[in-house]
Amino acid sequence: KAGVTQTPRYLIKTRGQQVTLSCSPISGHRSVSWYQQTPGQGLQFLFEYFSETQRNKGNFPGRFSGRQFSNSRSEMNVSTLELGDSALYLCASSSRGVSYEQYFGPGTRLTVT
Amino acid sequence: SQELEQSPQSLIVQEGKNLTINCTSSKTLYGLYWYKQKYGEGLIFLMMLQKGGEEKSHEKITAKLDEKKQQSSLHITASQPSHAGIYLCGAASANAGGTSYGKLTFGQGTILTVHP
Numbered sequence A: 001k002a003g004v005t006q007t008p009r010y011l012i013k014t015r016g017q018q019v020t021l022s023c024s025p026i027s028g029h030r031s032v033s034w035y036q037q038t039p040g041q042g043l044q045f046l047f048e049y050f051s052e053t054q055r056n057k058g059n060f061p062g063r064f065s066g067r068q069f070s071n072s073r074s075e076m077n078v079s080t081l082e083l084g085d086s087a088l089y090l091c092a093s094s095s096r097g098v099s100y101e102q103y104f105g106p107g108t109r110l111t112v113t
Numbered sequence B: 001s002q003e004l005e006q007s008p009q010s011l012i013v014q015e016g017k018n019l020t021i022n023c024t025s026s027k028t029l030y031g032l033y034w035y036k037q038k039y040g041e042g043l044i045f046l047m048m049l050q051k052g053g054e055e056k057s058h059e060k061i062t063a064k065l066d067e068k069k070q071q072s073s074l075h076i077t078a079s080q081p082s083h084a085g086i087y088l089c090g091a092a093s094a095n096a097g098g099t100s101y102g103k104l105t106f107g108q109g110t111i112l113t114v115h116p
Helices: none
Strands: A005-007 A010-013 A019-024 A031-038 A042-050 A053-057 A064-068 A074-078 A087-094 A108-112 B004-007 B010-014 B019-025 B031-037 B043-049 B055-058 B061-065 B071-076 B085-092 B110-115
Touching: A005 A087, A010 A019, A019 A087, A019 A108, A031 A074, A042 A064, A042 A074, A053 A064, A074 A087, B004 B085, B010 B019, B019 B031, B019 B085, B019 B110, B031 B061, B031 B071, B043 B055, B043 B061, B071 B085
Parallel strands: A010 A108, B010 B110
Antiparallel strands: A005 A019, A019 A074, A031 A042, A031 A087, A042 A053, A064 A074, A087 A108, B004 B019, B019 B071, B031 B043, B031 B085, B055 B061, B061 B071, B085 B110
């Protein structure tokens, strides 16, 4: 089976712009979670989608949003980018959630200038 | 909220040496994951533990979850340069609704350097 794929792998944006990141889970997996990783805060949970419904959300401002499509692919959107949004964004997929093995993609490196 | 403490924060060993990384939780663990990460890359799944007293091994890496399910250890036998990287433990915990679904809380990571 193919692993979790994320596109794009690298992105440079300017403050105030918006960005959309994409994640394709492992075939058959219905749960997709998103995380932000920074040197200062480490890995932090953003949100999780299962069968097109958001089941859980972390403590991030409303500028961070996401969605999941019927084929389980997920996108996350960050509007009005700030310098502090520069980070590695990782998505993870599992068949149903954390009671099952969760696999991560290679990440999208976002740099905000 | 749940917190995970990893120790040590960094570790430098000579190739061939054994080593242990610990992960301690402030709350009961409902599932404990171990991952390895190369800097700037994605997380590689190593093992998942769910039952108290559970122990799993893969090649030269063994992970255990203690009986009280509040601490896990990762042990590497006869370390090699290929083991170098950042090791992260991630935990699932029950939220107010009874399940954390797809949410994992992570420790700060342990940086492992293996000198040939």
